[in-house]
Amino acid sequence: MPNKAIHEVNRRSWNEGTKAHNSHKGDQAAFFRAGGNTLFPEERSLLGNIAGEALLHLQCNCGQDSLSIARHLGATVTGVDISDEAIRVARQLSRDSGIQASFHRADIYDFFAEASAVYDTVFSSYGALCWLSDLAAWGRGIAGCLKPAGRFVLLDFHPAFAMLDEEWRLRHDYMGGVRHEFESGVGDYVALTGAAAEIESLLPGIRDFKNPHPGVEFQWGVAEVATALIDAGLQLSHLAEYNYCNGFKPMSDMVDLGGRRYAMPARLPQSFPLMFSLVAELKR
Numbered sequence: 001m002p003n004k005a006i007h008e009v010n011r012r013s014w015n016e017g018t019k020a021h022n023s024h025k026g027d028q029a030a031f032f033r034a035g036g037n038t039l040f041p042e043e044r045s046l047l048g049n050i051a052g053e054a055l056l057h058l059q060c061n062c063g064q065d066s067l068s069i070a071r072h073l074g075a076t077v078t079g080v081d082i083s084d085e086a087i088r089v090a091r092q093l094s095r096d097s098g099i100q101a102s103f104h105r106a107d108i109y110d111f112f113a114e115a116s117a118v119y120d121t122v123f124s125s126y127g128a129l130c131w132l133s134d135l136a137a138w139g140r141g142i143a144g145c146l147k148p149a150g151r152f153v154l155l156d157f158h159p160a161f162a163m164l165d166e167e168w169r170l171r172h173d174y175m176g177g178v179r180h181e182f183e184s185g186v187g188d189y190v191a192l193t194g195a196a197a198e199i200e201s202l203l204p205g206i207r208d209f210k211n212p213h214p215g216v217e218f219q220w221g222v223a224e225v226a227t228a229l230i231d232a233g234l235q236l237s238h239l240a241e242y243n244y245c246n247g248f249k250p251m252s253d254m255v256d257l258g259g260r261r262y263a264m265p266a267r268l269p270q271s272f273p274l275m276f277s278l279v280a281e282l283k284r
């Protein structure tokens with residue numbers, strides 16, 4: 001069963017964290033009006049030609065990637081996120097940029113219960129899996145949203161990466177949905193990552209942000225993620241691991257590869273997985 005009480009804790013934490021993140025990003029509507037695009041080559045290529053298709057973006061936060069997909073890939077986009085602040089900003093950004101997309105504030109598990117099989121593609125990326133309290137229900141929910149032969153596209157940070165602390169020391173379990181509660185809540189990773197933020201002119205914004213609300217994350221292994229989708233009736237057509245990480249630099253000594261991409265420091269093994277991607281199709 002999804003743990004709705006924990007999701008509410010995370011909603012409060014994301015509301016505050018999102019304000020801190022946006023405080024660094026300047027005029028995002030102007031960025032989009034000028035043709036800005038927050039997508040990385042990996043998700044662009046995984047999504048492929050989706051012009052004219054209906055796409056559901058799960059855990060879309062403030063919708064920057066949703067709007068980029070609508071504008072640059074030509075899909076009709078629906079974004080869903082639990083955070084009130086994220087959805088408020090997403091709607092405002094859509095209005096101010098003139099890019100059409102619809103945004104719903106909801107726990108994805110509630111959204112799944114109401115949704116029907118109208119989407120050609122369901123998409124989720126960068127920091128989504130760790131907030132899911134029930135992976136089997138997530139897989140079933142995605143299957144229920146897809147049209148027959150529809151696709152799910154996922155690109156996320158690797159669970160092996162999430163086992164490590166800022167000094168590259170092992171700190172968490174790998175799998176099993178093991179829960180990690182942290183008093184410090186959703187942090188200001190935009191300020192931490194600096195130039196990795198999608199809007200390049202990073203503003204000082206809120207300094208020394210301290211989230212008043214705690215957060216709760218879950219550790220799911222890659223096989224558990226794939227199994228949840230397979231059990232829900234999807235068929236894997238792609239699975240890949242990457243030894244670099246897009247737009248996120250939690251360890252200060254990560255190597256900057258350019259293009260908002262970061263890799264392992266030279267003193268450590270180079271083939272360590274930092275992201276993974278997966279595509280699965282509904283067999284109906």
Ligand SMILES: C[S@@+](CC[C@H](N)C(=O)[O-])C[C@H]1O[C@@H](n2cnc3c(N)ncnc32)[C@H](O)[C@@H]1O
Pocket residue numbers: 007010011014059060061062063064065066080081082083086106107108109124125126127128131132
């Ligand atoms: C790291 S962000 C994802 C950012 C996203 N990749 C993007 O396009 O900007 C994680 C998001 O998951 C959302 N979230 C966490 N738990 C959720 C839930 N149960 N239902 C819906 N959204 C949730 C948070 O509010 C947050 O916006």
